[in-house]
Each structure stands twice: as structure tokens, then as C-alpha cells.
Amino acid sequence: MTSLPPAAAQTGKKLGLVIDLDTCVGCQACAVSCKEWNTSGYSAPLTDEKPYGDEPMGVWLNRIHSYETGEEDQSRVVHFPRSCLHCEEPACVTVCPTGASYKRAEDGIVLVNPDTCIGCKLCSWACPYGAREYDYDHGVMKKCTLCVDRIYNDNLLEEDRVPACVKACPTSARHFGDLGDPESDVSKLVADRGGYDLMPEMGYKPVNQYLPPRPRRDGASAQPVPVAAKTQEVDASGTTSLDRLFAWVDHKLTR
Template sequence: MTQMALVIDLNVCVGCHACVTSCKEWNTSGEAGSLADMRPYDDDPSGTFFNRVQTYEAGVFPMTDTIHFPKSCLHCEDPPCVPVCPTGASYKRKSDGIVLVDYDKCIGCKYCAWACPYGARELDEGRKEMTKCTLCADRIYNEALPERDRKPACVLACPTSARLFGDIHDPDSEVSRAIRERGGYALMPEWDTKPSNHYLPRVKAESSCGCGNGAGCGNAAAPDDATLQAQLERGEVNLAALAAHR
């Protein structure tokens, strides 16, 4: 069975939000209909987005790191949002495994949002219907588009190629090879929903350790906080090397 999905490389995502804006543009003008932006410039803005990028700070100063984490519907192989829908509006397509919403059947009851452990469902305040990522199902099979453009809008817009798209059940596909060779993982597997989307883990650089000897010094371990503080006070730390260390 085919299972289309995204594989996101956290090592090269720079948090530029190109995927967010391209997703918003395509789906607002596509089959999903107009996606509401309520009070976009007020104190309490609210908008409907299929894809969001969350940014976190990790580590302890000065060894901190910024992590950009794109998140959308994971198109689970066993989606909990489908069986709870009282009208059958939420369904998983057999042909490609994409989880979709039939807007003609949706009554906006939010059951699917409560069932989803990933917070991937959003109520469109204008239409009063539940919405979510469709993997651009109205684009990837559109023969009016050049074949190179038959990918989700977010994939095409990513300037660092952090987003891959394909069939994770095909062992020879680009996404399957990336998952296999780079230790791709699913989000929150303990929920047993079998998310189709996967993430490629960040790889920490080991070329510099922040010890003040410059990049490529070969030391595997960074100095502890006390040693680093003493080096900072004596002006012995190469700040460029320290910034490069993760």
C-alpha cells in the first residue's frame, strides 16, 4: 500500500517560514477554500494554517542552540481522528494514505481535534469547518502542472531542501532511503498512531569544541561551565569557534 508522507530534515531547517507562507497561499486559492485570518493585525490575531514552524532554544548558555520544528498533520497510518468523526468527514484515502476532510460533511464539532495527539487540526473560524494539511492532494496529481511541480507547496518553497516528499512504503524512494540511512524517526510513537511523516535528527558538529584553540582542534568534549567561565574572563575563548560548536 502506498503511503505518501513528508520527511523533514531538522539539521538544515532555518526557520524561514517559506513553507508556512507557500502552504497558506496555495491552500487559500486551492480546493481547501479560503483559509480565514481573523483580526490579523489586532492584539489577539487568529489565522488558519495547515503548517506551522515552532522555534525552541535548547541547552545552557553559552552552549545554546536554536531548533526550528515544522509541524503539520502527520497522516498517521492509524489516525485517531478518523473513527471519532460522527459524520465520516475525516477519512484516510486508500490510494495514497493521505488523511483528508470532506468539507461537505464536516459540522465543526472538533472531535477530531480532541482525538489528535499532535494538535494538527484547526477550526477555520470563517467556515466553521475543521481543516488540516492535505499534502497538497489537489496539486501532486495535477497534470496541468509540470511534473517537477507536482509536489506539496511547502516542499517546493523550502530554500534549504529540508523537506522531502514521497512514498515511505517504497524502500527505494528518496524518503525511505533518508529515513533508513539517517535515523529518521516518527513523532511520539508511544501513541501507536504510526505517523507517516518523519524527522531527520539534528547532527551536532564536532569540528570545534569552544576551547579557544580554533575550529578543527579535534577535542571531542567541550569545557565545563566553570572552565569556560574562567576562559571567558581571561579572554582565551575563540568566540567564533564557540559559536560554531553545538
């Protein structure tokens, strides 16, 4: 049913991700781990077309952009993972003509039923975040499942019951939890760090939150960087005695 779950049926639980743009290093580990898990999980397969050709193309549920922002001493490169935000009021769900795109009442996860999706692609048009990727081969829409087949999976160790992207992140830039519970670790982190919504003006109330890069320390408050001791004498022309020795050897040998 593509009507959103009625308020009475909702548990108040809003599972989602918190992504720390301060610590993300853009290593793509989350994207690769996502692809690896999900190509054989709920959304299987995540088809690749011409994976070894000049123009490889395929379905990925998590994409990592890099942006440059700020000016002069505050300028920086920010790595920016982009995936489904599991919105509270997702238009991708309400536009679906078949009921294949739905939001779960029990935990707020937005899913596509691959058995009833007709591949009309309207949900991807309705999503401002580019979270949905159509599988041209399978003929249905694919999206982040928040690893619904991991987080409730009793066959996994308890510490592994988190989305694959969270498990893979080497800098702990990705956090998973219940953003509907103000006492949860993720909610506290968002409150602490000033987490924000992407494109709030769209009104879809994304559950996933992004933590802004911390401001750079200015020159005055920064600790002076210790300068390594010089090991070679450098003359006015910028060459060392060792350089001059090699130059002399080279000169003698080539004569």
C-alpha cells in the same frame, strides 16, 4: 467512512513528508507558501480573523516552532515545522461521527470532506500533534491535504507536482515521497539519517518522519577558523589611531 481503509484495499503507498531539523532555518517560507496555495485550493478558504489588528488569528496548516535543546557546546536552536503527519492509524479519523474525516486507501492521505464536516471539533481533540485547525468562519475543520490538488495536477509542470511547502523550502529541509516504498529517496534518507516518529507511544504510527539535527563537531575535530588579518593597530585601551583622530576632530570642533 471513518473506518480506516481495510488492509486489502490499501496499496502500500504511504505519501508523506520528511523534515530535516538539521537544515531547517525557521524562515516560515513553507508556512506562507502553504497558506497561499491552500487558501484557494482544496481547503479553501483558510479564513483570517482581524488579520491587520493587534490580535491577528487565522487558519494555518503548518506551524513553525523554535526550541532550544542540548547543553553547553552542544546547545542549539532547532526550528520545528509542525503539520499533519498522515498517520497510519489516525484517531482523528475513527472518532469522526460523520465520515467527513477519512484516510484514502490509495495513498494514505488523511483528508476532511468540507461538505460533510459538522464542525464538532472532536478530531482536533483526538490529534496529539495539533495538526487540525478549526475554521470559525467556515464552521468546518481544516488540515494539511499534502497538497492533494498539486501532487496529481496534470496542469502543473512535473517538477511542481509536490506539496507547496516542499517547493518553497530554500534549504531543502522538506522532502516529499512514498514512505511505504523502502527503495524511495525519502525512505533511504530516513534510513540514512535515523529519521523518527513524533510521540510514537501514542500508537498512531505517523507517516511523516523527522530527521534529527546532526551532532556538533567537538573542538578537536573542527577545522580552525582562519582569523581575518588585522587592518588597524589597536592600543591597550581598545581604540585605534582612526578613533583617536576622530576624537581629536570632535574635540576641536566642539570647542
